[in-house]
Amino acid sequence: MTSATQTMIRDAAVGSIDIEAVSKSYGDAEVLSEVSLSIPAGSFLTLLGPSGCGKTTLLRLIAGFISPTRGRIRIDGRDMTDVPTQKRPIGMVFQNLALFPHFSVAENIAYGLKLRRVDAASIRTRVDKFIHLVGLDGLGDRRIAQLSGGQKQRVALARSLVLEPSILLLDEPLSALDMQLRKQLQFALKDIQKQLRTTFVFVTHDQEEATMISDRIVVMSNGHVQQVGTPQEIYADPQNLFVSKFIGEVNQLPGRVQAVGQRLAIATGAGTVDLPSHVARGHDPAVGDSVIVCLRPEKISIHEPGETLAPDMVTAAAVVRDALVIGPLTRVTLDAQGTRMVSVRMTDTPGRIASGQQVQIAFPADSARVFAPLSADMASAFGEDA
Template sequence: MQVYSEGTDLANDALSLEAVTKRFGDFTALASVDLHLPRGEMTCFLGPSGCGKTTLLRLIAGLEAPTSGRIRLSGQDITDQPAHKRQLGMVFQSLALFPHLSVAENVSYALRVRGHAKAERRQKAQQLLELVQMPDVADRHISQLSGGQRQRVAIARALALEPDLFLLDEPLSALDAKLREEMQVEFKLLQQRLGITTILVTHDQREAMTMADRVVVLNGGEVQQVGTPLEIYRRPANAFVADFIGTSNLIDCEVVDSHHVRAHGHTLAVAELPDGLAPGAAASVSIRPEDVRVHAPTGDGGLPDRGAGCLDGTVAFIRDVGQSVELYIDCGDLRLSSHVPPRDKPDVGQGDRVAVELPAAACRVLGP
């Protein structure tokens, strides 16, 4: 399994994890994790609940100690370094702002703890509030701010000590959907402007696809794949990634030869096979719904024949969700979904016979 995408430059690491393992008693939360995160990028740790992403973030922050393995920040071994000595900024899901302090006092709190003069703290707080586009709220109390404003204050506070690494633990999860999407874009633009190396923990695939330069997909305490959002989506490393990221038609199959597989009695053409899969091997095919093409009957009522990868089916259900139309097609005991823009919807209805085309170039064969 290819965990890293091609062309990954391991010499430009801001953060490296080498065979990091974390156990809690008999439970292994993380198993021999190797990661190399380039400086200046935003990396998202993505996976289902319990996959180990928050534990991994806490190890990097120094809030937990690894059972084995090493953690290096800009080449320096920080494995045994306490959290307060690591040059990190962190925003928690709860934000953890002080309600009895003003906005400026919250932002500059870390500077106050480190003994910086009051005038210096005030100046730094004002600079950071301008950075997060809140220049006029320095003297307000936290209770006077909206959810989005509190989020920005937490970000400004985490930036006060000019950290080498910025850690975010699902910081947008408490916001409503519209504000959350606005903050995703705002924070990504801020991160790009600052060029600060950032790690974001999320279970939200859309958030990861929107914000990340690269995504680390975890499951069961193991790294499944590392790559850009588009690589993860278009070239999943295994069936778990294909199923977890976005929506996919995932079809069990058997390899016929280097360009064909057999699935549910149908022969499908594919562009390539992963290494190590010989004829007769069990595998699965992943094809995204937007790549599945549905063809209405021809003028004489027959179905178009487009060769291997074109199946006869019946429309089981149609759902119009505004930005796309979703068609669910039964091809014998195989159900496939197709998503098309409203303007491209074929002229078919529920119960109609159709031809379903699965283009070879879009069929990704995955090992067991």
């Protein structure tokens, strides 16, 4: 890290956000309901969820563009209820970048500093620092119309960061970019955030993007927070079926509980599965309950019929329907007694895989998660009926 960058690193205690039982309604329509959330200073937090889940509304509440119907938002311990947007320690990068096309790169970045009546020498120094930080060296005199989409995105980022806010709010800023450019800027954003230790609050509906760049993810649906955790926690241990389905690919086995206790016996289309009771999430299953058993594809291994496996493995007979090589991975589609399942394994894993092959599939019992079915409003996010 350069000495110039080091001079811009702020006190790590600055930039915390506490959202306390915040609700937002428009007439009879409640967009957010009793949202409570603590965002540590210097973290990269992503608000993730389908369109209409309330994530952008929450971002606008933090910014002060709108006021909560109920609840409080505090920044660094200070109640922001009566603090206007321009007096909050925040910057914002919109999906619509709103750059000045007749200004140069440097002039766009300097605009906010001029409004604050910063002296010319300081403006030049700070603009040069942030042009370097976002990787636009040598482009300070270039007009906005001469830039690529990714370069424009970097200008918008620098224009916000040059004011040195303790918090930067980003509302789907990369959604209009092509995939390759988007990935480049995802890594750039994370690197810049680590260097400056600014608190980033990022909004997206793209779960892959969220898992790549975030320290923590807030999964939202229908105005409610469904789960908060690291990308690894949310993927490996989702707390309800919505999160399990929204983050990554998952096999779903609808079933009915046959026995409860230290073990759960669940009758599914792929046969009866015997699982430890601790794999149930969000509810206590009772005999007769309809449930969904969820399995990540990489947890399902493929074996020869009759092969002896470890005692903690749950097994079922299956037929290979398709095996698709995707780079270093092979994605295998299987039919387990009429239930479609997907397994992902390393392409160089020993063992022949071919369409029509009779196999034995297996998964560790504690790798499964058992959930209650989705409610009607949550199922609609996936275009399903409850």
